[in-house]
Amino acid sequence: MNAAVWAMDLRALRAAAQMSFRQIRRYPSNFIGQIFWPVMLPAVWVLMGQAYSGGGDSAAMDAFASRSGTTGITLFIFVGYAMYMWLSSLLWGPGTSLRREQMTGSLEAVFLTPVSRLVPLFGPTLTNVVWTVFQLVVMGIAVWLMFGVVLPLGGVLEKLCTPSGSLALAVKVNSVSSRTIWSAITDKTGGALLSTT
Numbered sequence: 001m002n003a004a005v006w007a008m009d010l011r012a013l014r015a016a017a018q019m020s021f022r023q024i025r026r027y028p029s030n031f032i033g034q035i036f037w038p039v040m041l042p043a044v045w046v047l048m049g050q051a052y053s054g055g056g057d058s059a060a061m062d063a064f065a066s067r068s069g070t071t072g073i074t075l076f077i078f079v080g081y082a083m084y085m086w087l088s089s090l091l092w093g094p095g096t097s098l099r100r101e102q103m104t105g106s107l108e109a110v111f112l113t114p115v116s117r118l119v120p121l122f123g124p125t126l127t128n129v130v131w132t133v134f135q136l137v138v139m140g141i142a143v144w145l146m147f148g149v150v151l152p153l154g155g156v157l158e159k160l161c162t163p164s165g166s167l168a169l170a171v172k173v174n175s176v177s178s179r180t181i182w183s184a185i186t187d188k189t190g191g192a193l194l195s196t197t
Helices: 003-026 030-052 058-068 073-104 107-111 118-147 154-160 163-185
Strands: none
Touching: 003 118, 030 073, 030 118, 073 107, 073 118, 107 118
């Protein structure tokens, strides 16, 4: 591929991401859910975990620490939920965007454009990653305000700011997303998403 083709694909990738952002802005009530659910779901689990621990009973906390490796119920649950959201976004994002295009009737037109087939897969996924980062920030603020837990992000941010850390993150994001390509372009019966029937 030459530079002109790459430039065309990057322009199309940006346009696909802008289209997805435009659709998100069209429904501002979704912002409420993006703030409410990442806070309330894990908060309920934290309160339930604290209730089951008997208010910090040492035997219950020792049992929890032996199974989880930490006595911090709040941090354990919020970090687990954050990983769940991140993986769900990366795994379901490409397939969901293709399915949405199919349901609206524009998938065939998208696949007839003279760009790489990866653009319709990963353009809208960029928007999912932005949403997930927004939710992670909301969760970090919530865990700090509601439970007084300060997340130790200094080491993580320091590693991500290095070229090797950024490259490792990019490789991990692409490897997780590429696992969904096959499931995104086939349905449950193994038939092609672009069926002729």
